Amino acid sequence: MKVFPFSLPGVIYLGTDSLAKLSAEVEKMGANKVFLITDKGLMDARVAQKVEDCLADNGVEITVYSEVEREPSVENVERAANELKKGDYDLVIGLGGGSPLDVAKGSAVLANNEGSILDYVGVELIPKPGLPLVLIPTTAGTGAEVTKNAIFTDVKAQLKKGVVSEYLLPRVAIVDPKLTVSVPAKITAATGMDALTHAIESYTSLKATIQTDLYALEAIKLISGSLRRVVADGSDLEAREKMAAGSMFAGISLANAGVGAVHALAYPLGGQFGVSHGVANALLLPYVMEFNVIGDLEKFKNVAVAMGQVVTGKSDREAAFMALTAVQELSKDIGIPQSLKEVEVPKEALEKLSLAAIDVKRLLNNNPRQVELDDIRKIYQAAY
Secondary structure, three states: OOOOOOOOOOEEEEOOOHHHHHHHHHHHHOOOEEEEEOEHHHHHOOHHHHHHHHOOOOOOEEEEEOEOOOOOEHHHHHHHHHHHHHOOOOEEEEEEOHHHHHHHHHHHHHOOOOOOHHHHOEEOOOOOOOOOEEEEEOOOOOOHHHOOEEEEEEOOOOEEEEEEOHHHOOOEEEEOHHHHOOOOHHHHHHHHHHHHHHHHHHHHOOOOOHHHHHHHHHHHHHHHHHHHHHHHOOOOHHHHHHHHHHHHHHHHHHHHHOOOHHHHHHHHHHHHHOOOHHHHHHHHHHHHHHHHHHHOHHHHHHHHHHOOOOOOOOOHHHHHHHHHHHHHHHHHHOOOOOOOHHHOOOHHHHHHHHHHHOOOHHHHOOOOOOOOHHHHHHHHHHHO
């Protein structure tokens, strides 16, 4: 049996109206000054106000920072951290999709650690804990509320870079499906496929364990069984609840088992062409799966079963490739772009993308099939 560390946030609340638990948790931490990081969209939609209302009786002073970019850059997180350092804050709350949550994570650790966030790109390089952190997702996709990862765009290098540290885990994660009901269908689709990518990649990764497999398989079942419903009808609270749980479970699996080539190839798409993380992962997932299937026929067969495919009478190989079919059908049904051409990536850029992706060794080394530069070229070409 493989032995790897397994980490979770201190406390997780999952379920409808779980936002109401925030007040008691903030009181437990004895916080007096709170720095709330979110984005302008959530400010305009008055979702941030719901958090402020929850803390109205706590007597805490709340400062809201809403300048989070759609795909946060290194400069974005450092600007937020500089604002955080100006006040004597004792708690950071992140509210939003993956971008505000990652900025909250990065800001919280930079408050207590010197230098740039770039100094901590890699695994377990942050020397000291940051400020206490509460994370509240408003999308069912990134699972960032339960991971020790944060991703930022290095504009100069035109590449997304990851910081991985136990110090990025929050004290409290609150996953309230009601906060996702107003998310538009297009974003629901992209973030949902992002979560499915996390589940499938972590389940088939080299660092997967019996613990992470439990979360990953359940996430695949929940997401594949409810994503079409929430894209078709965003007010379907039962489907939203299943997506919220699936996204969180995928995040737990991702946080502990890691991901592989899909993310490695997606990072340059975001860094060079601004393709959103969810869309980049969703677009590349079937093409990378086609390459990876032979690396673990049994696990990909299990993915097919979890996605509702009937594999009775099929060989392991046939059943494994049915997982690819299931992903392609789901992706098409919810309107995900099916090619790089659709997201306006020029064909002449494929070589530069390939050279950038091959350098994401941390992820490629966790892939179920060894990946060479020529393999990456072929995957991008197939996806074009």
